[in-house]
Amino acid sequence: MTRVAVVTGGTRGIGHAISVELKNAGFDVAATYAGNDEAAKKFTDETGIKTYKWDVGDYDACVEGLKKVEAEHGPIDTVVNNAGITRDAMLHKLTPQMWREVMSADLDSMFNMCQPVIAGMRDRGFGRIVNISSINGQKGQMGQTNYSAAKAGVIGFTKALAQEVARKGVTVNCIAPGYVDTDMVAAVPEKVLEGIIATIPVGRLGKAEEIAHCVKFLVAEDAGFVTGATITANGAQYIAG
Known part of the structure; x- marks a missing residue:
């Protein structure tokens, strides 16, 4: 039986790697994106x-989009909430708009997509939800009160929903990546990036494919006993107890 998976932010960076990983694992994958039409076309072509x-x-946009995916692919068995943005500034310089944009994309999206x-997952007795948080949702990060708060909220959302649907055959898990070699991290000034890498015990940035491998494990048919968990994939930069 082919499972249908939706990967948000699925055309670039970590999302790109997750989409390809799940397709190679036999899933029928639908990848969402927010605005980069050129990147999306290139992704589909490749x-x-x-x-x-x-x-x-946008809740209504998610409802309509998910209906379209189900009409074209069938019932959605798997959701990977990967989409996210940053709007960094120290709190005294952070604007309400910067706060709201990050909360909307990074935290409200959990509700909007799940x-x-x-209800369909509960009725069918099977579902897999994986939410992508961040190392900075676990340890905090100066200049990212909005992002850290949103990503910490993702972990709390995961734990609560996992308990609600555990008896229905639906698992809900979280991955908290450290610094991964993506366009978002590449935008960090070189000297700052060097300082970050110096704090990672494995001595390098993570690879998007390494996060995708974690997702593949969590969405597997035989991973039903793993739920409510947060996998830290950060090269031992931060070890959560």
């Missing part, structure tokens, strides 16, 4: 994975 454009911070599909 991978054959169909893309869908909507704002994961609530429309959770």
Whole structure:
């Protein structure tokens, strides 16, 4: 039986790697994106994975987008909430808009993407949800009160929803990546990036494919006893107790 998976922010960076990993594992993958049409077209041309454009911070857009995916692919068994943004500034310089944009994309999206599909997963007795948090949602990061708060909220959301649906055959887990070699990290000034790498015991940035491997494990048919968990994938930069 082919499972249908939706990967948000699925055309670039970690999302790109997750989409390809799941396709190679036999999933029928639908990848969402927010605005970069050129990157989305290139992604589809290279991978054959169909893309869908909507704002994961908009509940109505998620409802309509998920309905379209189900109409074209079938019932959604798996959701990977990977989409996220940063709007960094020290709190005294952070604007309400910068706060709201990050909360919308990084935290509201958890509700927006899960609530429309959770009833179907419960009814069918199977579902896999993986939410992508961050090392900075675990330890905090100066200049990222908005991002750290949102990503910490992702972990709390994961734990609560996991308990709600555990008896229905639905698992809900979280991955908290450290610094991964993506466009977002590449935008960090070189000297700052060197300082970050110096604090990572394995001595390098993570690879998007390494996060994708974690996702593949969590969404597997035989991973049903793993739920409510947060996998830290950060090269031992931060070890959560």
